[in-house]
Amino acid sequence: MTGTTATTPHPPAELDDTGHEPTAEPIPPEGVRNYSFTFPPSLMRRLRSAQWHTLQNPDGHQTVSGLVRAVVAEEVARLEDTYNGGLPFPEVEGRLPPGPGPAGAQRGAAIRAINRRKARQEADSGA
Structure with a gap:
């Protein structure tokens, strides 16, 4: 079946030469790793909905993870600009204290x- 359905608001993507959908969010050279963070359920619902309903926009994100990476990168850059002269903060070794x-x-x-x-x-x- 082709075209738009009630559960798929966008047409199927063209496949690249590997048979996969191309992504607008390339994986960084160092790769990615799973992390666990807590979010209020209402924020998670809003996050998922925002990603899904803006997927086809020029500034949309192909995945929720891609949206989270973009938002976090922007906020980290703002903190670095504001509090560390635009430079990355020194790396924290070991575990951060909880709370x-x-x-x-x-x-x-x-x-x-x-x-x-x-x-x-x-x-x-x-x-």
Whole structure:
């Protein structure tokens, strides 16, 4: 079957000389590796939907991984420009400590304290 269907919003791609669909997202020379990150389910749904529904646009991404790589590369470049004179940060050896850094821990504690106060106020007001 050719053409567009309800589950495939784009026509089948032309195959390259290896019999595979060509990709607009070449794999970097060092290759790729799987990593595990946590995302809120709502963000993951939005990510998958954005990739799928923009696939055929000139700036669309062929895969969710390709979209994630592009977004992360852009943000890392911004951080390097802003905080390290446009140069890559020194590589971190070994494992990063889990959890937030000191500033993040303070923000989390402040948010939890606000939430506890709100819960007490609602309980005291009979809500």
